[in-house]
Amino acid sequence: MKRSKKTAASVEQHDRNDALLKTRFEATIYPGRNAETDNWANDLDVDRGPDAEGRVRAFITVADLVRLLDRGLEVRLYRAHPYGPLDPSLITTDEAFKSWLNEKISTIKANPGPKPFIEPDN
Amino acid sequence: MYRSIEQLNAVIDSLVDSAPELCTRIFLNNSVQNRQIRALRLRAGGGTNRRGILIVGGMHARELMNPDAIVELATDLVAAYKSSNGLAYGGASWSSTDVRIMMETLDIWMLPCANPDGRNRVMNGDKLWRMNLRDNAGTTCDGVDPNRNCDFMWRVVGPTTVCDPCSTTQGFVGSLPFSEPEANNIHLLCDTHRIDVFCDVHSFSGFVLFPWGHAPTQTTQPLPNFTTLLMGFCRPLDPPSHQEFMSTSDKTKYETVATRVKNKISAVRGENYVLKTIFQVYGGPTTGTTSDYVYSRHIANPALRKTFAFAFETGPDLGFGRTLESFQPANPDPIKDDTKAGLVELINQSVCAIEFIGTTILGQSVEPISAARDELLEPTELGRGWIEFVDNIQVELLAIVLSDRTLTERAMSLLPRVQELAAQREKTTVTDKDVESGIEFLEALQSRTKTPEVSDGISTVISHLKDASGQTVEAILQKLAKSDSPKLY
Numbered sequence: 001m002k003r004s005k006k007t008a009a010s011v012e013q014h015d016r017n018d019a020l021l022k023t024r025f026e027a028t029i030y031p032g033r034n035a036e037t038d039n040w041a042n043d044l045d046v047d048r049g050p051d052a053e054g055r056v057r058a059f060i061t062v063a064d065l066v067r068l069l070d071r072g073l074e075v076r077l078y079r080a081h082p083y084g085p086l087d088p089s090l091i092t093t094d095e096a097f098k099s100w101l102n103e104k105i106s107t108i109k110a111n112p113g114p115k116p117f118i119e120p121d122n
Numbered sequence: 123m124y125r126s127i128e129q130l131n132a133v134i135d136s137l138v139d140s141a142p143e144l145c146t147r148i149f150l151n152n153s154v155q156n157r158q159i160r161a162l163r164l165r166a167g168g169g170t171n172r173r174g175i176l177i178v179g180g181m182h183a184r185e186l187m188n189p190d191a192i193v194e195l196a197t198d199l200v201a202a203y204k205s206s207n208g209l210a211y212g213g214a215s216w217s218s219t220d221v222r223i224m225m226e227t228l229d230i231w232m233l234p235c236a237n238p239d240g241r242n243r244v245m246n247g248d249k250l251w252r253m254n255l256r257d258n259a260g261t262t263c264d265g266v267d268p269n270r271n272c273d274f275m276w277r278v279v280g281p282t283t284v285c286d287p288c289s290t291t292q293g294f295v296g297s298l299p300f301s302e303p304e305a306n307n308i309h310l311l312c313d314t315h316r317i318d319v320f321c322d323v324h325s326f327s328g329f330v331l332f333p334w335g336h337a338p339t340q341t342t343q344p345l346p347n348f349t350t351l352l353m354g355f356c357r358p359l360d361p362p363s364h365q366e367f368m369s370t371s372d373k374t375k376y377e378t379v380a381t382r383v384k385n386k387i388s389a390v391r392g393e394n395y396v397l398k399t400i401f402q403v404y405g406g407p408t409t410g411t412t413s414d415y416v417y418s419r420h421i422a423n424p425a426l427r428k429t430f431a432f433a434f435e436t437g438p439d440l441g442f443g444r445t446l447e448s449f450q451p452a453n454p455d456p457i458k459d460d461t462k463a464g465l466v467e468l469i470n471q472s473v474c475a476i477e478f479i480g481t482t483i484l485g486q487s488v489e490p491i492s493a494a495r496d497e498l499l500e501p502t503e504l505g506r507g508w509i510e511f512v513d514n515i516q517v518e519l520l521a522i523v524l525s526d527r528t529l530t531e532r533a534m535s536l537l538p539r540v541q542e543l544a545a546q547r548e549k550t551t552v553t554d555k556d557v558e559s560g561i562e563f564l565e566a567l568q569s570r571t572k573t574p575e576v577s578d579g580i581s582t583v584i585s586h587l588k589d590a591s592g593q594t595v596e597a598i599l600q601k602l603a604k605s606d607s608p609k610l611y
Contacts (some may be wrong), residue, residue: 116167117524
């Protein structure tokens with residue numbers, strides 16, 4: 001009994017660690033104390049996204065964070081995103097989709113369209 | 123809300139079923155996980171060798187909005203054409219004539235969801251997934267970035283381009299150029315269909331982008347260019363100071379069209395998109411992209427047609443802590459309207475009235491006319507004003523010409539003479555008869571236009587034409603390049 005409790009706790013801890021390792025953090029990265037060149041951001045090896053102001057902005061993992069800090073870079077974290085799929089409430093339901101499509105297609109079917117300027121070739 | 127892959131496919135299938143005279147579906151290479159990848163062609167009426175535009179979405183899986191926007195745009199265009207209505211998104215609108223000319227003079231190709239495996243992964247596994255689902259041999263790591271896998275400066279590494287399949291960058295270049303079907307489909311479409319304009323739609327930040335991505339763009343030194351640079355070695359750009367050449371004419375065209383697209387997006391609800399080169403997005407080399415590949419084709423192989431290649435980064439940057447929401451907003455509808463407006467304007471900008479009559483109807487090249495325009499009018503601001511004037515009135519005048527058989531025949535008889543004069547623009551002089559025929563044609567157009575500004579503009583053209591007898595096209599255009607063009611809107 002004692003042994004199985006310990007196992008359950010360790011499994012839970014393992015799952016928590018696994019989840020943490022897969023978590024992505026929204027981050028901005030700055031050259032910090034060790035930037036040697038103007039091209040310091042060209043080989044960061046992180047999942048970058050565009051930034052309207054041209055800042056170095058990325059989704060990073062814990063492993064990325066440790067690596068970047070070891071390089072002497074400065075990292076600011078803004079938010080953590082647990083690993084997982086898109087929120088299902090953001091996916092169009094089949095019912096809503098069919099209703100939208102039927103409306104669009106009925107408009108298309110209801111109108112013959114103009115006689116083309118140049119007749120089709122076949 | 124975002125549509126599943128099955129729903130996106132169902133939109134394409136329903137359009138083909140309900141309007142087969144306008145919509146053609148083709149199946150491209152299946153995805154890595156063997157999902158079907160559909161492309162859709164919209165075209166009304168006939169004519170061969172039409173100008174073509176290719177719009178691509180969903181190359182990066184987590185950028186969810188764009189496949190939805192593209193299938194909605196397809197339905198909107200078909201519905202607007204069939205009902206002879208115009209099209210409007212917020213404050214941006216196009217008349218029924220605009221829609222008709224787009225649908226009847228162009229082949230509009232759409233590849234709404236280029237990377238269905240990735241979209242499936244986002245919806246069912248990892249919301250931040252960006253690549254395809256390639257099982258990379260010898261590793262436990264999946265995925266190749268299809269927008270780093272094209273045969274252009276492939277394996278030249280940079281801020282978002284890496285050779286390690288296990289990197290968290292999500293920018294792995296793949297095992298060979300075009301090893302990935304999702305990227306190869308772009309190559310396939312460009313090889314098998316006439317594509318004059320291309321747009322790869324990404325998110326986010328509100329940018330309208332154009333080449334180059336691997337290096338800053340310059341307009342003064344044609345050589346050395348990318349064909350002489352080292353690639354394929356997983357090394358950074360060499361030399362790092364390289365700047366890639368683009369002709370002034372092409373740069374002007376990119377900036378002109380991108381500005382018109384940006385203005386139309388702004389008209390929807392006031393969003394202020396910014397023009398940039400692809401290189402400027404990350405401030406470092408971005409290689410193996412679809413847009414650079416598509417534009418570079420005519421330079422790597424001069425036998426190929428030039429394609430002007432754009433990219434959008436749709437949607438605003440919502441700020442730190444809201445990056446995921448910038449990629450996947452809970453309500454993407456306003457952003458999709460911006461995107462659709464930008465794309466319709468890009469389609470509109472792809473129309474060329476002279477080329478439609480010359481190439482599609484008469485089967486002749488209009489290259490001498492384009493060359494005279496590019497070389498004599500484009501270099502000056504006043505000259506560019508004349509190009510813009512023609513661009514702004516061409517859709518209305520083309521519709522007038524095409525709707526009247528007599529006028530169509532008159533245009534068809536005039537165009538070969540204009541081509542001859544343009545081809546020999548330094549030698550052959552315009553005759554009294556040329557002037558007379560030209561004025562007669564313009565007056566016929568003027569009598570049919572219902573737009574006062576267009577009528578006034580035609581009067582200005584006629585006044586210039588009256589002085590043209592005895593002059594070469596070179597001399598006439600040189601003079602125009604120093605004259606004010608009519609102001610329209």
